[in-house]
Amino acid sequence: xxxxxxxxxxxxxxxxxxxxxxxxxxxxxxxxxxxxxxxxxxxxxxxxxxxxxxxxxxxxxxxxxxxxxxxxxxxxxxxxxxxxxxxxxxxxxxxxxxxxxxxxxxxxxxxxxxxxxxxxxxxxxxxxxxxxxxxxxxxxxxxxxxxxxxxxxxxxxxxxxxxxxxxxxxxxxxxxxxxxxxxxxxxxxxxxxx
Numbered sequence: 373x374x375x376x377x378x379x380x381x382x383x384x385x386x387x388x389x390x391x392x393x394x395x396x397x398x399x400x401x402x403x404x405x406x407x408x409x410x411x412x413x414x415x416x417x418x419x420x421x422x423x424x425x426x427x428x429x430x431x432x433x434x435x436x437x438x439x440x441x442x443x444x445x446x447x448x449x450x451x452x453x454x455x456x457x458x459x460x461x462x463x464x465x466x467x468x469x470x471x472x473x474x475x476x477x478x479x480x481x482x483x484x485x486x487x488x489x490x491x492x493x494x495x496x497x498x499x500x501x502x503x504x505x506x507x508x509x510x511x512x513x514x515x516x517x518x519x520x521x522x523x524x525x526x527x528x529x530x531x532x533x534x535x536x537x538x539x540x541x542x543x544x545x546x547x548x549x550x551x552x553x554x555x556x557x558x559x560x561x562x563x564x565x566x
Contacts (some may be wrong), residue, residue, distance in 0.1 A: 418457040423483065426462050427469035435482040440498035443518045448479040448540045450533065451512040453486050453504055464509045464527045471530065475537050515540045 412419070413426055424430040442449045452468045454461040472481045484500045486508060495502035503512045505525060513522040513536040521536040522528075534546065 413462045414459060416457055416459050419462075420456070422454065422456050422462050422465040423469060427465040429469040429472065432469065432472060432481060432483050433485075435480070435484075437480055437482070439482060439500050440496075442480040442482070443498055443514070446516045446518075448475075448516055448537070449512075449514040450475065450479055450481050450537075451500060451503060451510075451514075452481070452483045453500075453510040453512075454483060454508050455486055458508055460527060461509050467527070467530050467533075468509075468511075471533055471537075474534070478541065479537065513537065513540075 419425050421430065421433060423432045437445075439449065439451065450471055452471075454464070454468075468481070468483060475481070482500070484504075486504060489501045489504060492501065497518075503520070503523065504510065505523075507525045509527060510525045511522065511528045511533060512520060513533060515521055521539065522532065524532070531546065537543075538545065
């Protein structure tokens with residue numbers, strides 16, 4: 373009887389070792405298969421909101437007002453069309469944040485994710501879709517009367533946008549004014565602004 377009992381206990385021990393080895397192997401395979409999380413400014417992958425990740429400025433989205441509200445209040449506006457999974461938009465996010473830094477208190481900064489523009493045949497001039505040309509990034513600057521002063525595609529230099537706002541607010545040209553210094557939001561955005 374002792375022989376049968378020890379044989380039975382030995383079989384249970386072998387079975388437990390087999391289950392244990394299988395679980396260890398399964399865990400190892402799971403760990404090996406995990407892909408590292410990484411955000412890359414040089415790729416077209418979705419990493420999250422570009423203003424939070426690449427410009428250190430989550431206050432830009434969602435915009436405080438719509439274009440219609442801004443135009444009705446006769447307030448200057450800056451439209452910035454973007455998508456979160458575009459290399460060019462990721463790189464340009466710091467410039468949009470910089471525009472907000474200098475003009476965010478006196479003009480309405482409206483980053484518009486083109487994926488959120490409703491698909492329609494025609495748009496009203498008070499809708500962002502009216503100004504969207506089909507490429508990102510794209511910027512549009514409006515004066516107080518709603519007149520378009522700048523409408524360009526691509527990574528438009530801050531200086532071009534600044535020149536239009538200097539016209540709107542009747543400021544001295546950049547060559548005659550004091551050099552403005554920006555404070556960095558974080559380590560990443562300060563590197564991009566160089």
